[in-house]
Amino acid sequence: MNEQNAGGVRQRSVEIVVPVYNEAHVLADSIGRLHAYLEASFPFPFRITVADNASTDATWQTAIGLTHRLPHVHAVHLDAKGRGRALKHVWSQSTADVVAYMDVDLSTGLEGFLPLVAPLLSGHSDVAIGSRLHRQSAVERGPKREFISRSYNLLLKAGLAARFSDAQCGFKAVRTDVFRALAPHIEDNAWFFDTELLVLAQRNRLRIHEVPVDWVDDPDSRVDIVRTAVDDLKGMGRMLRATLTGRTGIAAVPRRGSAPQVPATRKTAEVTPVQAADASTSSRSDHLEYAS
Template identity: 30%
Template sequence: MVLRVNPNYSIVIPAYNEKARIGHTLERVLECVHARGWNAEVLVVNDGSSDNTASIIESFAAKDPFVRLINNPKNCGKGYSVRNGMLQATGEIVMFTDADLSSPIEEAEQLFAAIRAGADIAIGSRWLEVKRQTLRQPLYRRFFGRCFNAVTRMVMALPFADTQCGFKAFTRQASQTVFQLQRIERWGFDPEILFIAIKRGYSIREVPVTWGHDERSRISYLRDGLKMLEELVFVRWNALTGVYSKPVKELDPAAAGSKLAANAQTKGAR
């Protein structure tokens, strides 16, 4: 197996019970990586899936040195999964994308270009150019989504058209700083990491991306939306009480051990 020493890019994909599409997703991602000649690693974070998601990822990792499986100790949430993957990533530019690839992985080049041009963070946006949406959400989802985004901008003072698009890229330095401070471990982590990034003085560029709604989306705007609003208040409270002045202490010990082992392997390969 060829080790990916100092990759230019890391692509993190959180996955929970994704047996129906993770294989196709990895095929598309790897096809893009190879076709474009990216020196990249693909980290898939299995969030305690009860199906055979992990074994499918393992089969890809056995055939392609670009792929690495990371297992959460149990089902911990999307925010936890993204943080786990981002902190273990070793690329110069580190991004995360949803397992459904609602934004085609080819669009990542726009995020990479924004960072190469000087941004610390580049975030995909569904709303800067609505015409780029290939399959629009049902009207009720668009309504609740835009309402949540408006509330987010007001409560968090975030100047972005779209905070929730699961298509974001960071310099490695920005990623390590921001994700060590992240506390939200479920759906509401996106506004939190942007809030932290702004408070830390990182430059953020919002980039319009192609996006298509996936009807299999698991988000319930009533149940999850209310929880996410609660988490916005939690973020403001954390900021007022100085929580974001120090990293999370309870990061997954297994992940930390895996990272140390990976670093040791990389050093041994040099």
């Protein structure tokens, strides 16, 4: 993934994670569309990693099949649910300069991806988020989801002095070296992971870049709105206490202009598609499986 240009200079690269849970019915189409779009128009080396969060349907087998057919697609299986858990695992071990994620439904227009990651690749910013609440965004969703989203972000502004506009949009990116410094301080492994990442970034004076997006609501969304709202309120209370006690300051956060520190290889061994296919039919006693 870390390729060199004609002059022998290593090109900056991006790893895009797509967390999934029981998405076998849409996975092949969505990853196929994403892969085709990036191959045709994205000017940097990239990897797409499907992160299977303990699916009980054919998601893992479908993901393995995609690694056979599409050269830039990899897959990882975790035995526990949680979007934040999947992102923390893959992002922490990535060899790319920038790590990103998007939802499998591709609700966010893909033309927004390069504007999302470009400021991170150039060193201008540290974290980037798609914002459905930006005045230039074009959003199609029901009034209930719109009300909940706006109310949540207003609570973040009032309770945590958030200066970012949309904490929960499933379209984010971060410099890999910055994420490694923040990751040990992120406690949530589910939906509040995004908010916690952004609050820590803001508290440590990192630059958060916002991109207006075109976004179409997914009617098949699996999010439990009530449970997620309760967990988010608990998370906000925890972050407020951490802020008041000074526990959100992180001394080791890299600053813009510093050379990104990425490992030469993943800590988790990668396996061939054939090995991964064999592993998928086993009892899955290991914590995770990886297909590349």
